[in-house]
Amino acid sequence: MKIKLAKEEIESASIHQLQRISGEDLKKCYQCGNCSGGCPVSFEMDIAPSQVMRFLQLGKIEEVMKANSMWVCVGCLQCYSRCPKGCSVAAVLEGLRQTVLRKGEDFEKIKEIPIPFLEKAPQQAIVCGFRKLVS
Amino acid sequence: MKIPYYPGCTLNTFAKSFDESARSSALEIGFEMAELKQWNCCGATFPLTPDNLIALSAPAKVLSNAGKEGDTLTTLCSVCYNVLKRTNKVMRDNREKRSTINGFIEEEYDGAVNVLHFLEVLRDKIGFDKVKAAVKRPLTGIKTGAYYGCMLLRPFEDMGIDNAERPTVFENLLKALGAEPVEFPNRIECCGAHLAMNNEEVVTKLSGNVMTSAVGSGAELIVTSCPLCQYNLEKSQDKVASRTPGYTGVPVIYFTQALGLALGQPIETLGFEKNVTDVMPLLKKKGIV
Numbered sequence: 001m002k003i004k005l006a007k008e009e010i011e012s013a014s015i016h017q018l019q020r021i022s023g024e025d026l027k028k029c030y031q032c033g034n035c036s037g038g039c040p041v042s043f044e045m046d047i048a049p050s051q052v053m054r055f056l057q058l059g060k061i062e063e064v065m066k067a068n069s070m071w072v073c074v075g076c077l078q079c080y081s082r083c084p085k086g087c088s089v090a091a092v093l094e095g096l097r098q099t100v101l102r103k104g105e106d107f108e109k110i111k112e113i114p115i116p117f118l119e120k121a122p123q124q125a126i127v128c129g130f131r132k133l134v135s
Numbered sequence: 136m137k138i139p140y141y142p143g144c145t146l147n148t149f150a151k152s153f154d155e156s157a158r159s160s161a162l163e164i165g166f167e168m169a170e171l172k173q174w175n176c177c178g179a180t181f182p183l184t185p186d187n188l189i190a191l192s193a194p195a196k197v198l199s200n201a202g203k204e205g206d207t208l209t210t211l212c213s214v215c216y217n218v219l220k221r222t223n224k225v226m227r228d229n230r231e232k233r234s235t236i237n238g239f240i241e242e243e244y245d246g247a248v249n250v251l252h253f254l255e256v257l258r259d260k261i262g263f264d265k266v267k268a269a270v271k272r273p274l275t276g277i278k279t280g281a282y283y284g285c286m287l288l289r290p291f292e293d294m295g296i297d298n299a300e301r302p303t304v305f306e307n308l309l310k311a312l313g314a315e316p317v318e319f320p321n322r323i324e325c326c327g328a329h330l331a332m333n334n335e336e337v338v339t340k341l342s343g344n345v346m347t348s349a350v351g352s353g354a355e356l357i358v359t360s361c362p363l364c365q366y367n368l369e370k371s372q373d374k375v376a377s378r379t380p381g382y383t384g385v386p387v388i389y390f391t392q393a394l395g396l397a398l399g400q401p402i403e404t405l406g407f408e409k410n411v412t413d414v415m416p417l418l419k420k421k422g423i424v
Contacts, residue, residue: 041325044337074325074328075328076325076328081290088183090183117332122150123149124212124363125332127179127180128179128329129329129332129333
């Protein structure tokens with residue numbers, strides 16, 4: 001894949017905002033790939049966790065925003081647990097989710113959540129799902 | 136001995152058998168889990184973005200209420216434990232955030248409460264040797280896979296209950312109960328968690344990996360400490376069985392049900408009828424009942 005890099009993108013306001021919200025320094029990641037190896041849901045992601053970090057280091061936040069990765073992350077912290085640099089990709093992905101949800105945009109429409117799930121699932125699943133996927 | 140206890144929203148309804156078997160087991164061992172007079176939902180997820188203080192107000196309120204009833208707080212659900220313990224650390228160590236959160240909840244809480252998982256109470260306050268001494272119906276010969284999931288152990292520096300990669304607390308409890316613990320590769324992997332809401336396929340795959348990994352390592356029974364793990368595993372049983380040659384299902388119970396069983400409590404009080412995969416044939420086969 002050929003991409004064009006631009007200083008304006010690498011140091012863009014969105015990248016700074018993401019680092020502020022997530023509390024993570026994107027530059028710390030040195031691409032060892034432990035996170036993608038340990039992530040239980042990377043098989044489902046358009047862009048794997050370590051690749052998310054690389055895209056963001058290069059300022060390509062738009063690519064990451066278009067991918068499903070942030071909505072698939074379960075927040076199990078396996079990535080953080082195994083990162084030799086102490087980066088939390090889970091926090092970065094939550095930062096990305098929050099930039100959407102804080103604008104009042106839902107990823108999951110409440111009306112579309114299946115009724116059997118709402119009736120039978122433990123409250124914990126519903127509360128957690130709402131916190132992660134609904135604004 | 137009385138220990139203040141936070142059940143959380145799910146244990147009060149969906150996972151009643153988790154709550155009841157723990158309370159009765161505690162009495163059997165010699166302490167009482169005294170439910171907090173006032174409590175609310177913990178929020179079921181610790182915010183991973185550190186600026187999201189509003190999400191910490193609910194668990195901080197729980198901790199503040201607990202502080203009025205004692206210096207420790209025990210809980211059973213792995214997620215409640217994770218959220219309360221991590222929030223408590225913020226309240227204890229970060230003066231600026233503490234002040235803001237206390238302003239939200241109109242309390243003066245300083246993080247003084249010691250948050251303990253029920254497993255920690257058994258291990259550190261009571262001792263597994265004493266639990267072993269109280270066993271009346273040893274679970275002899277039951278090969279049991281302890282499924283930790285994620286929230287009980289991670290992140291290590293905040294939770295500290297056990298080694299995040301090679302935990303032993305569950306296995307040691309199972310040994311005390313007379314069971315034969317089976318370590319299996321996926322015991323600290325995620326079950327799919329909240330994706331149950333919108334991505335059942337992924338949940339089936341992850342939960343299926345956990346169960347087939349356990350069975351593949353010889354487990355005849357899985358114990359959990361999280362109602363959401365329990366729900367995801369049990370709900371996936373049929374689909375996993377239909378897709379996996381040789382897999383016919385494995386009973387999944389809360390570890391407190393195994394504890395209550397070993398402590399000799401009447402079978403009918405342990406809530407096994409609520410489990411999707413019946414555990415009774417296994418117990419009969421092993422001569423436990």
